[in-house]
Amino acid sequence: MTAALAPAVARGWRRRRNPSLVVGAVLVALVVLTALVSFVWTPHDPTFVEASVRLRGPGSGYWLGTDKFGHDVVSQLMVGARTTLFVGVVAVSVAAVLGVPLGLLAGMAPRWTGELVMRLLDLLLAFPALLLAIMLGAAFGASTLTAMVAIGIATVPSFARITRSGTLQVMSTDYALAARAAGRRPSAVAVRHALPNVASLVIVQASVSFAIAILSEAALSFLGFGTPPPTPSWGRMLQESQELLFVAPRLALFPGIAIALAVLGFNLLGDGLRDRFDPRLEDQR
Amino acid sequence: MTRLRRTLGVVAGTVLALTVVACDAGSKAGSDGSGGGASKSGEDALSVGLVAVPASLDFTTVDGAAIPQALLNNVYDGLVKLDQNGEIQPDLAKSWQVSDDRKTYTFDLVDNATFSNGEKFTADDAVFSINRVMSDWTISLKAAMDVVQEAKALSPSQLQVTLKEPSNDWLYRMTTRIGAMFSKTGVDNLATKPVGTGAYTLAKFNRGDSIALARNDDYWGKKPFFASVTLKYFKDATALNNALITGTIDVIGTVQAPESLAQLTKDDRFQVIEGVTNGEVVLSFNDSKAPFTDKRVRQAVRYAIDHKALVDTCWAGRGTLIGSMVPPTDPWYEDLTGVYPHDPEKAKALLAQAGQSSPTLRLRLPSLPYAQSCGQVVKSQLAQAGINAKIDTLEFPAQWLQTVFTNHDYDMSIVAHVEPHDMAAVFGNPKYYTQYDNPRVQKLFAAADTGTEQEQADDLKQAARTLSEDAAADWLFLLPNLVVAEKGITGLPKNAIAESFDLTRLARS
Numbered sequence: 184m185t186a187a188l189a190p191a192v193a194r195g196w197r198r199r200r201n202p203s204l205v206v207g208a209v210l211v212a213l214v215v216l217t218a219l220v221s222f223v224w225t226p227h228d229p230t231f232v233e234a235s236v237r238l239r240g241p242g243s244g245y246w247l248g249t250d251k252f253g254h255d256v257v258s259q260l261m262v263g264a265r266t267t268l269f270v271g272v273v274a275v276s277v278a279a280v281l282g283v284p285l286g287l288l289a290g291m292a293p294r295w296t297g298e299l300v301m302r303l304l305d306l307l308l309a310f311p312a313l314l315l316a317i318m319l320g321a322a323f324g325a326s327t328l329t330a331m332v333a334i335g336i337a338t339v340p341s342f343a344r345i346t347r348s349g350t351l352q353v354m355s356t357d358y359a360l361a362a363r364a365a366g367r368r369p370s371a372v373a374v375r376h377a378l379p380n381v382a383s384l385v386i387v388q389a390s391v392s393f394a395i396a397i398l399s400e401a402a403l404s405f406l407g408f409g410t411p412p413p414t415p416s417w418g419r420m421l422q423e424s425q426e427l428l429f430v431a432p433r434l435a436l437f438p439g440i441a442i443a444l445a446v447l448g449f450n451l452l453g454d455g456l457r458d459r460f461d462p463r464l465e466d467q468r
Numbered sequence: 469m470t471r472l473r474r475t476l477g478v479v480a481g482t483v484l485a486l487t488v489v490a491c492d493a494g495s496k497a498g499s500d501g502s503g504g505g506a507s508k509s510g511e512d513a514l515s516v517g518l519v520a521v522p523a524s525l526d527f528t529t530v531d532g533a534a535i536p537q538a539l540l541n542n543v544y545d546g547l548v549k550l551d552q553n554g555e556i557q558p559d560l561a562k563s564w565q566v567s568d569d570r571k572t573y574t575f576d577l578v579d580n581a582t583f584s585n586g587e588k589f590t591a592d593d594a595v596f597s598i599n600r601v602m603s604d605w606t607i608s609l610k611a612a613m614d615v616v617q618e619a620k621a622l623s624p625s626q627l628q629v630t631l632k633e634p635s636n637d638w639l640y641r642m643t644t645r646i647g648a649m650f651s652k653t654g655v656d657n658l659a660t661k662p663v664g665t666g667a668y669t670l671a672k673f674n675r676g677d678s679i680a681l682a683r684n685d686d687y688w689g690k691k692p693f694f695a696s697v698t699l700k701y702f703k704d705a706t707a708l709n710n711a712l713i714t715g716t717i718d719v720i721g722t723v724q725a726p727e728s729l730a731q732l733t734k735d736d737r738f739q740v741i742e743g744v745t746n747g748e749v750v751l752s753f754n755d756s757k758a759p760f761t762d763k764r765v766r767q768a769v770r771y772a773i774d775h776k777a778l779v780d781t782c783w784a785g786r787g788t789l790i791g792s793m794v795p796p797t798d799p800w801y802e803d804l805t806g807v808y809p810h811d812p813e814k815a816k817a818l819l820a821q822a823g824q825s826s827p828t829l830r831l832r833l834p835s836l837p838y839a840q841s842c843g844q845v846v847k848s849q850l851a852q853a854g855i856n857a858k859i860d861t862l863e864f865p866a867q868w869l870q871t872v873f874t875n876h877d878y879d880m881s882i883v884a885h886v887e888p889h890d891m892a893a894v895f896g897n898p899k900y901y902t903q904y905d906n907p908r909v910q911k912l913f914a915a916a917d918t919g920t921e922q923e924q925a926d927d928l929k930q931a932a933r934t935l936s937e938d939a940a941a942d943w944l945f946l947l948p949n950l951v952v953a954e955k956g957i958t959g960l961p962k963n964a965i966a967e968s969f970d971l972t973r974l975a976r977s
Contacts, residue, residue: 230844230847230848231848232781232844232845232847232848232849234777234778234780234781237780237781251727251781251782251784251841252781252782252844252845252848253781320863321863321866321867324860324861324862324863324867325835325860325861325863326860407835407840407861411859411860411861412840412843412844412859412861413844413847413848413859423841425706425725426705426706426725426727426728427727427728428706428728429728429730429731430727430728430730430731
């Protein structure tokens, strides 16, 4: 192998074997699969309270043991994956549905409108997501819905920002200029030219936001502002294990690992997708 | 790859933080807790960990159990006090006589008590204190003094109180905070400078953190063992446990997370004392709203609950089963736990008779540990009788008080009623959130207060039985009083049935 060829080979390796993408995709697939399987099968009824089997250690009947209610931990984790993904999907959708049009508007509208939108979003960005969620929870009652909406709203600015920067780039290209010169309406330019070009950025952002949403939901459930009992949720499993931390530490360990793997999966997936899509990283490949 | 590593690092860090947040909270609160500078030291100093933080030291205008818990019987004395069996005992009043019409009480007062500001305690101070409840106090509990017609000093050591009508409740309420004796010249700064005749005086109040008390060397009664006692407040139950394990405190006033007791019981440095409280954990029904207007539905819910399994599951088996609104320390207690034995089949049959074979009922829970935990067990047990309980959580106190307590927008809820002698308050008033309207029970409550002591006991016993049989609510269990302390500390209160945490009889052997 000559020195001149080496960068090209390395680039090819990165292109074909993107470790972040592969590991991320596998972890995410695992979580999705677990959630899907839980719809048709769990080892035990995840919400059935059975005093006689409470606080069992891991064993043949209960692979990861039971919690203080006699809930099977495996079944709880499986159904918890469902809750986690549901919250992630809805929160990210809320954020994307609100954030992307706002970003397009800010990128294409006259300068002062764009600035106004962005400064308003900066205000929202400066407001901590968890605090917003706790406020909504206190006002409308703690539920999965308030958690999802709060996390979604708090993530709107990041979608708007990334869309706007992509849109600004597109708007300065010759083809966008040509389209506008040909009398295309701004909405048509946005849909036909800007949107397809920012789509990859949005997908990357969605993956990263998904990870943040999972963590936020866990934190909210831990604080009692998320999914109410008895619906299993990884965050609440952690919360309920708190007083048993010294008696049965495994009860904190398993949901902790589940959250770690899911968040890691979505973060790696986001990183991998960025390596694939982001034009600014093209030179490095 | 650096990005991969960084991501890994961030994720691992965040999750670790979430997972061990309990430990973290523990160590932090522990170190904060010692902020008063009076960490435990020496044989005659004691440090007690408690949970409810007093917002002020003035219980005449600020509600909350934390203030009398710290100050009553310790800094302030009353004329009478409650013992561990729920009986009224002499305190500043050596003895008392009740007139035949049971409207006039004559108290003989001790003659050697002085306030911590140096003034001597006389009958005039007692008259002043009783009148001041009616004129200056603002908390709702002051209403118990409304029955007083007149208080007058017959001599410096003799007090006469005349009631408008006979009331068994009045003398009992005199054991609570409204019976505290104040000095005429010592009420200017109650929020920060309490002046009482108690065995301890206030040394330092660090708001939100600790109260330091010092032994009153001029105390009129038996002097307490400990020269200084520090009450330390912890927001978090795990932090409180950790403080005991690490030696920051000597006593946990009451354990809030019974599951964690396992960790403390196996440590042979500690002793665990289990007693009872006045806190009935009630599964309340909205009695004036369908389907709970139908007695058979209420009965079905009571039959559906397996109380033993419930308390084993959600409160680590700690707690006493009660079948009605009376703790075993009240004189009119009767074991009513057998009135509705666990029988899901009977529950189903009753529901079918009522035409409600699978009702959906809202179980609106306050965001409190026992309610959250036991709510899940209740839901699961009701499901086996075909009742679908839909749980939602309301933030406590604000949201729960508004929705359930004030607007009565609920079918079932779970809340602990911790006030002493609260049966009449909860089930005697049709406007109360339980909306229980039973004229027979109301008549019994009224008769109980004005009748003789024997009549009172008989009437209340009958009322409790009626409530239980009529299934006015379900009584899940009585909250336990769980005290954990270093071995060798004696005189710890077994039962938490009075408003105070009595420090005066504690000692170290």
